Amino acid sequence: MKISAGSDLHKESFCRQFIETHELYDPETLPWPVLDDAALARLRGVPFWQEVYHTERRAGAIVDAFTPHVMDPVVREAVALQGLEETRHAKLIRVMIDRYGIDATEQPLEAFPADLETAFIDFGFGECLDAFLGFGAFKTARQSEFLPAGMFEIFDVLMQEETRHIVFFINYMAWREKRRGHIAPTRALKSTWFYGRALRRLLGMVRRGQTANDGQDFAVTQANMFLDGFSFQQFVEDCYRENARRMSVFDPDLMQPRLLPAVADLALRGLRLWDRRRPQLKRPPEGAGGTTSGPARPH
Numbered sequence: 001m002k003i004s005a006g007s008d009l010h011k012e013s014f015c016r017q018f019i020e021t022h023e024l025y026d027p028e029t030l031p032w033p034v035l036d037d038a039a040l041a042r043l044r045g046v047p048f049w050q051e052v053y054h055t056e057r058r059a060g061a062i063v064d065a066f067t068p069h070v071m072d073p074v075v076r077e078a079v080a081l082q083g084l085e086e087t088r089h090a091k092l093i094r095v096m097i098d099r100y101g102i103d104a105t106e107q108p109l110e111a112f113p114a115d116l117e118t119a120f121i122d123f124g125f126g127e128c129l130d131a132f133l134g135f136g137a138f139k140t141a142r143q144s145e146f147l148p149a150g151m152f153e154i155f156d157v158l159m160q161e162e163t164r165h166i167v168f169f170i171n172y173m174a175w176r177e178k179r180r181g182h183i184a185p186t187r188a189l190k191s192t193w194f195y196g197r198a199l200r201r202l203l204g205m206v207r208r209g210q211t212a213n214d215g216q217d218f219a220v221t222q223a224n225m226f227l228d229g230f231s232f233q234q235f236v237e238d239c240y241r242e243n244a245r246r247m248s249v250f251d252p253d254l255m256q257p258r259l260l261p262a263v264a265d266l267a268l269r270g271l272r273l274w275d276r277r278r279p280q281l282k283r284p285p286e287g288a289g290g291t292t293s294g295p296a297r298p299h
Helices: 008-020 037-045 049-069 073-100 116-143 149-179 184-212 220-226 232-247 259-282
Strands: none
Touching (some): 008 149, 049 073, 116 232, 116 259, 149 232, 184 259
């Protein structure tokens, strides 16, 4: 039975799925591996841990601040749980920083805007974009054995929770917009607008990272660090396929992000078409220089 967005059944389904898949664990007691000198140097050399730690702290604070403003008790319970998980992500990063002697200081959090719901929505779309790119970077790093497998098993816990957050957020937005009477084209335009804001923030971080190497471009640069033969097309393919793989475990009746996979699919089609046409573009026309046995004679 197809679930109608905005219905009570829809609300109960996406909130119940989120609450029931919550896992209990303490970052302090996770099986953190012992790293040799080479792996420790690689981990410490990653430039974005301070930014990741700050982002996770800010995420937990935003969600916690927004939670009391959620009127529906079922949705409020799920949002509160997300706040707990975001705060736990920050703790996980802090435990790793302290355990392995990573140079990352705690920065003060920025003041939140008065409109906490918009701040929550901005954060949600930003998380969708960061996670989609992170899926590809995570796969690239794991395949390159940048760190021992035990580290990736711990990071995978965080990645799976981020995936749950995305599915919850997409369904929350669909439920919210439908209840407010917004039609599908309006919802699509709003999503595109918020994704645009998230992309501008990400590009701003990339520019700052390129200028000062302050670790704030933690998506494409992350993948570039892990493999010398980095291919943008392969990175996009990894993002697309990993997104599909991680989303496949969720209830198919729930909504999932569609815009970013659609954009990635369109980009891949264009890149593959370019690859097929490139040899033809490089091939010299018939009769061009190099095809005759000697210099052309004047008429």
